[in-house]
Ligand SMILES: Nc1ncnc2c1ncn2[C@@H]1O[C@H](COP(=O)(O)OP(=O)(O)OP(=O)(O)O)[C@@H](O)[C@H]1O
């Protein structure tokens with residue numbers, strides 16, 4: 043069933059929007075063509091979650107600039123908590139609403155041809171490069187109604203390009219700060235790691251709209267060419283008023299590796315899809331995600347790794363803590379395609395329930411079209427072990443402190459994978475706030 | 479008078495409606511080392527668990543008093559902060575929580591907010607205790623008990639004992655699963671606690687432990703009660719002759735808790 047919803051945006055609006063950004067013709071055309079498909083495409087159907095009544099259509103979209111700063115110390119403390127003060131980020135971009143508030147990139151990397159810029163600058167300066175990857179192989183415009191909407195309305199994001207054999211040691215960090223409580227974010231993150239290159243990327247989404255309703259419609263596309271390595275970390279923390287659709291995809295070629303560590307701490311309803319295609323032989327991926335659900339929020343997380351190449355290795359790990367009357371569905375789907383011989387596929391989804399009214403569901407699914415493979419999966423939905431509590435409390439820890447430790451321990455396998463210390467700390471604090 | 483006093487009077491304990499302890503009387507004072515011996519399944523661990531407040535054990539009669547305070551009215555964590563410690567026969571594994579983070583929480587649980595132990599001081603003391611117990615430094619950064627061998631878990635319990643420094647400790651089969659060298663090391667740790675301010679109840683099956691840690695009192699448990707008490711010589715006799723002579727002396731045919739005395 044398609045829901046016929048009148049969007050307040052038409053072809054003229056998009057062309058005007060595109061023109062104001064100086065976008066290349068192909069982008070303008072892509073937007074218009076995507077818009078024309080919106081009403082004929084279906085909404086995505088996340089398994090076991092009905093999103094029909096979620097707000098994905100009502101929002102303010104106009105390009106909203108945020109004030110630029112010359113040093114990061116001008117930013118509010120809450121934002122400063124995301125980066126190391128001692129270990130000043132060499133490669134940092136802060137997007138405030140839809141514009142860049144601050145950005146810096148190590149000179150040496152610039153000289154080597156590394157590109158780290160906002161998406162609009164990238165469309166201007168590296169149009170061909172962006173066009174080659176933008177919404178083609180990873181996420182297609184016509185996948186569903188929300189991807190088409192994204193393509194039509196994209197209003198923020200970044201582009202990272204790492205040339206052949208360039209290894210980036212220091213992490214590249216992007217902070218997407220929705221300071222305006224009403225404006226919607228259609229953010230696009232495009233990362234291309236050429237043959238033999240490597241990078242660690244970390245992003246933070248932040249907003250403060252407890253009451254005001256808006257939408258985040260996010261697409262990430264990661265391309266790891268032969269022998270490239272991408273470590274991708276994220277901490278999503280949209281406030282309760284934001285309904286989020288986030289689609290993160292990766293494409294790994296021969297011997298390439300894409301590892302995800304996603305801290306999904308939104309307070310609003312969220313649909314998250316994280317899909318990795320292991321196209322080349324020996325490609326590997328670890329897709330790790332944690333969440334804490336609280337209040338009345340409903341969340342659906344699908345992690346999937348599709349293995350086409352031979353001898354590929356995939357590991358999905360999902361951990362969730364549920365409080366209040368929150369509902370969370372975890373779908374972990376490993377798929378070994380025909381021809382993916384000698385591959386290995388593992389999934390593990392675990393949910394820890396802290397309240398009677400919370401709902402959690404963990405569904406590891408294994409689909410195998412090949413004989414010569416190994417696979418395994420594990421799932422559990424449970425409560426805090428009373429014997430663990432007894433043990434910890436017998437050392438003097440209060441019930442709250444003991445529970446706090448158990449929860450941290452439970453989420454640790456994913457939290458520990460977040461690449462920047464300050465962000466790890468910040469994620470830990472967010473978890474603390476959410477579980478208390 | 480210094481040191482704490484733990485008084486157990488006429489303690490009856492049930493688990494899932496089955497009575498296990500049937501009137502235990504025992505007093506442990508600061509400065510004293512007690513040993514409890516007794517055949518399998520006679521209620522030794524049950525006593526330890528009931529004192530600490532294990533959620534599954536229900537006290538149906540009797541009292542446990544620590545320095546005049548009613549222990550049975552306290553939650554598990556309150557008992558711990560009041561000065562009780564139990565080295566468990568089967569310690570839990572806490573995944574994702576490092577031993578050192580946990581220890582710091584346990585120490586700080588006994589201190590006021592704002593008066594937390596400094597990291598430097600904590601590390602210094604931890605290093606000292608790790609050295610004493612000949613525990614590899616990296617155990618502090620491993621997740622609590624996860625993947626620890628039986629002996630490592632026992633050593634870790636004693637590490638916690640040293641770090642927490644309780645008034646009264648109950649050690650439930652701290653010697654089981656330890657090799658000869660480890661037994662000596664663990665005993666060294668326990669002996670270090672000796673003093674007027676520390677009372678200890680050791681549950682053990684073997685005289686061997688008591689060769690290293692000489693008890694002041696030895697008690698024998700059968701049928702969910704303390705049936706005989708004496709000095710160190712009692713343990714020696716048990717080691718040599720077993721429990722048969724006590725059973726004969728007291729006219730016990732079945733020593734387990736199944737039997738009503
Ligand atoms: N959860 C339980 N359900 C039923 N019976 C139990 C339970 N826990 C303990 N018991 C019983 O209580 C009795 C006493 O057990 P306890 O563990 O106290 O013995 P113990 O003296 O410590 O033995 P051991 O020397 O083997 O450690 C045993 O018969 C045991 O089977």
Ligand SMILES: [Mg+2]
Nearest residue numbers: 522523524567
């Ligand atoms: Mg026992």
